Amino acid sequence: MSFRRKKGAEVEETLKRIQSQKGVQGIIIVNSEGIPVKSTLDNQSTVQYSALIHQLVMKARSTLRDIDPQNDLTFLRVRSKKNEIMIAPDKDYFLIVIQNPSA
Amino acid sequence: MEITYVYSKFRREFGRQGLFSDRAEAVMVDIQPNPRLMSNFVVKTPRDQASQACMDMSEHPVNTERFESSNCGINHMEGAWPKDINPRDLEQTVRFKKKIEKEENYVNSLVHLGYVMDHCIRQNNTIDIYQEHFKEDEIEKVPEFPTAKTMSVFRDPNQVKRTITGLSWHPDGGRKLAAAYCSLDFQKSPPDMSFDSYIWDLEKPNYPEMALKPESPLVCLDYNPKDPHTLLGGSYGGQIVLWDTRRGSQPVEYSSLEHTHRDPVYKIIWLQSKTGTDAFSASTDGQILWWDVRKLSEPTERLVLDPSREGNLDQALGAISLEFEPTMPTKFMVGTEQGMVVSCNRKAKTPAEKIVCTYEGHHGPIYAIQRNPFFPKNFLTVGDWTARIWSEDIKESSIMWTKYQMSYLMDACWSPVRPSVFLTVKMEGVLDIWDLLFKQSEPTLSVKVSDKALYSLRIQDNGQVLACGSHSGEATLLHISSGLSTLQKNEKSLMAAMFERETKREKILEARQREIRLKERSRSEQSREDEAWREDGDEDPEQILAKVESDFYSMVEVEMRKRERERRAAAPQEEEARDENEVKNEEEDEVKKEDEEVEKEEDEVKKEDEVKNEDEVKNEDEVKNEDEVKKEGEVKIEEEGEVKKEEGEVKNEEEGEVKKEEDEVKKEEDEVKNEEDEVKNEGENDEKNEEEDGETE
Numbered sequence A: 001m002s003f004r005r006k007k008g009a010e011v012e013e014t015l016k017r018i019q020s021q022k023g024v025q026g027i028i029i030v031n032s033e034g035i036p037v038k039s040t041l042d043n044q045s046t047v048q049y050s051a052l053i054h055q056l057v058m059k060a061r062s063t064l065r066d067i068d069p070q071n072d073l074t075f076l077r078v079r080s081k082k083n084e085i086m087i088a089p090d091k092d093y094f095l096i097v098i099q100n101p102s103a
Numbered sequence B: 001m002e003i004t005y006v007y008s009k010f011r012r013e014f015g016r017q018g019l020f021s022d023r024a025e026a027v028m029v030d031i032q033p034n035p036r037l038m039s040n041f042v043v044k045t046p047r048d049q050a051s052q053a054c055m056d057m058s059e060h061p062v063n064t065e066r067f068e069s070s071n072c073g074i075n076h077m078e079g080a081w082p083k084d085i086n087p088r089d090l091e092q093t094v095r096f097k098k099k100i101e102k103e104e105n106y107v108n109s110l111v112h113l114g115y116v117m118d119h120c121i122r123q124n125n126t127i128d129i130y131q132e133h134f135k136e137d138e139i140e141k142v143p144e145f146p147t148a149k150t151m152s153v154f155r156d157p158n159q160v161k162r163t164i165t166g167l168s169w170h171p172d173g174g175r176k177l178a179a180a181y182c183s184l185d186f187q188k189s190p191p192d193m194s195f196d197s198y199i200w201d202l203e204k205p206n207y208p209e210m211a212l213k214p215e216s217p218l219v220c221l222d223y224n225p226k227d228p229h230t231l232l233g234g235s236y237g238g239q240i241v242l243w244d245t246r247r248g249s250q251p252v253e254y255s256s257l258e259h260t261h262r263d264p265v266y267k268i269i270w271l272q273s274k275t276g277t278d279a280f281s282a283s284t285d286g287q288i289l290w291w292d293v294r295k296l297s298e299p300t301e302r303l304v305l306d307p308s309r310e311g312n313l314d315q316a317l318g319a320i321s322l323e324f325e326p327t328m329p330t331k332f333m334v335g336t337e338q339g340m341v342v343s344c345n346r347k348a349k350t351p352a353e354k355i356v357c358t359y360e361g362h363h364g365p366i367y368a369i370q371r372n373p374f375f376p377k378n379f380l381t382v383g384d385w386t387a388r389i390w391s392e393d394i395k396e397s398s399i400m401w402t403k404y405q406m407s408y409l410m411d412a413c414w415s416p417v418r419p420s421v422f423l424t425v426k427m428e429g430v431l432d433i434w435d436l437l438f439k440q441s442e443p444t445l446s447v448k449v450s451d452k453a454l455y456s457l458r459i460q461d462n463g464q465v466l467a468c469g470s471h472s473g474e475a476t477l478l479h480i481s482s483g484l485s486t487l488q489k490n491e492k493s494l495m496a497a498m499f500e501r502e503t504k505r506e507k508i509l510e511a512r513q514r515e516i517r518l519k520e521r522s523r524s525e526q527s528r529e530d531e532a533w534r535e536d537g538d539e540d541p542e543q544i545l546a547k548v549e550s551d552f553y554s555m556v557e558v559e560m561r562k563r564e565r566e567r568r569a570a571a572p573q574e575e576e577a578r579d580e581n582e583v584k585n586e587e588e589d590e591v592k593k594e595d596e597e598v599e600k601e602e603d604e605v606k607k608e609d610e611v612k613n614e615d616e617v618k619n620e621d622e623v624k625n626e627d628e629v630k631k632e633g634e635v636k637i638e639e640e641g642e643v644k645k646e647e648g649e650v651k652n653e654e655e656g657e658v659k660k661e662e663d664e665v666k667k668e669e670d671e672v673k674n675e676e677d678e679v680k681n682e683g684e685n686d687e688k689n690e691e692e693d694g695e696t697e
Helices: A002-021 A045-069 B035-040 B090-101 B103-124 B491-536 B539-566 B574-601 B604-627 B628-643 B649-657 B669-694
Strands: A023-031 A035-040 A076-079 A084-090 A093-099 B149-154 B161-167 B176-182 B197-201 B211-212 B220-224 B230-235 B240-244 B267-272 B278-283 B287-292 B300-302 B319-324 B331-336 B340-345 B354-362 B366-373 B378-383 B386-391 B409-414 B421-427 B430-435 B445-448 B453-459 B466-471 B475-480
Touching: A002 A023, A002 B103, A023 A045, A035 A045, A035 B090, A045 A076, A084 B103, A084 B604, A093 B103, A093 B445, B090 B649, B161 B240, B161 B378, B161 B453, B161 B466, B176 B466, B230 B267, B230 B278, B278 B319, B287 B319, B331 B366, B331 B378, B340 B366, B366 B409, B378 B409, B386 B409, B386 B491, B421 B453, B430 B453
Parallel strands: B161 B220, B267 B319, B319 B366, B409 B453
Antiparallel strands: A023 A035, A023 A093, A076 A084, A084 A093, B149 B475, B161 B176, B176 B197, B197 B211, B220 B230, B230 B240, B267 B278, B278 B287, B287 B300, B319 B331, B331 B340, B340 B354, B366 B378, B378 B386, B409 B421, B421 B430, B430 B445, B453 B466, B466 B475
């Protein structure tokens, strides 16, 4: 039990650390099917981000794989006028962080 | 002939017979083609080869069917949830999420991802990795030719096409365009003509986004700058109509028929006010009415465009265009059908003071009037075949104007981003873009937008996109090149200098005009004084007149005698000359006598006048009767004789008069003086001339 809690606590700790960084506006964790597992944003934004970004990541990944089958996506940054969306993809989950570095 | 050389040959060796034999063919020479020689030649393509009796072929255009696409939204629902879980059930979803969180896989991958992400976040925070290092060095702009590209055309979906008389951009970014459709031909509109006006979405040029259905066609439209959902339209029947796009195509309210305009409403503009519900409209019935859209049954204020400031509707001028600048909320300007611009002040206390001043200059109705957004003291008007720029201070005339164009100018506007650029549309379907800093005599860019006349023009606030409406109901969307829509260096200061210079020039011209007028007036007054003065000293002039008459008669007799002499004989020139000299001597004597008399009795001024008069008379007579050349010489002699007594100026004047053909340059004063004298003595001269004519005949 304690072992599991530690692990659970680790996740919390990681997220807290990220959240405390300067300029971080929101964090979303999405699973491979596109379901938002955890989020610090409101429900509507979460659903929107998870759906759209999931598609984007799938596309980016497949693009890279098509060009070079040995290659794979390690990180995706989308810089926009207002902020930056950073996506760390994994086999089963992605971590999405929205940051506004100048703020 | 010498024998030079002798040779001998056996007889049998002469004339050997040809011995033929068969032989196999052998290649004597084989010359291969040398490819290097090819370079000396050029392949000739295409070749024009005439051919006869070839196949008949024909050209045929094919029109493909238009691909109609429509935009529609798709309703997304949350997906990816496993079948057994209902996404709307909060409890289920939460439970599912919690289950995932407990998986080991989740935890491991997330911790790893956390590290990666952390690294990037910190990276972001330390340094801006997207920083532009060379922003200061701007890319040198290649000077491009000004161009205007047609992006799309919005066509009137009705069968019967109507003119687009008014255009208005959506205030929020200008993604929509409202167009007022109306047939302005008096009583020529067919009975089934639709009254609708449309709002177009720029992305969908095939059909309008929304139709506005008034009871009578709209002549002008305006979006409320504060509330992009409300629109006000002025209709052909004189009513003001209010729409709310959220409420559909039917108008929300009409202004009541009793208190509204009696002629088509040609322009309606929203005002800047705290409530954001005020507007004013202009019509050719001569009224400007202010409205509060919450209560359209009655106008809040009314102004009659009577130049005599009496508020008399019969004398009022019809208004065709309005101008309102939000930075100057109390002043506004009206362009009238009669070619006059009326500048008004809304806040004046009495109606008479409301009309501040008028500017005249156009020969026909003023279709557009707008202040320069950067220099509000200068405004642009178009009407008849010119576009004119005015300064508020100069009321006599415009400070700058274009030359007369080949067709009527129907609408114009300044560019909102460049103070020196303005655009005009013409009846021949051409859009002209003028750049005053580049070329003043001609438009910088002339684009033929449509075959039909263009009636309206509206530019967006970004200065790059504009729409023009044509006679056949087409609204064309154009994109201007960036050269014409980006502010150049020093443009504002150069334009300010130009406007100042032109204003100054007009001021100087005005002042000069005033001066000349004053001079004329003072001179005419002076001449009146002189005449009055003359009348006082009556006797002297009469005496002199009598003398002059008698002298005149004697002179005429002398002439007659001379003529007889000439006729009688082909007399030698000497005789004639002698005769002429005699005559001249007599004349000179007379002149001298007169001079003396004149001097004794009058002031110098009068003397000069009289002498001049007599000389004039004499000169005229002489010129009429004899050779001019001779006469001029003689007159000169006479005049020179008189020089002793007269001033140089007078002499110059006389010589100038006589030698009218020779001397072209005269001093103004001399001219004026001569004019005065002539005027004074016209009567006398006329009489004398008549008498002389009678006698010679």
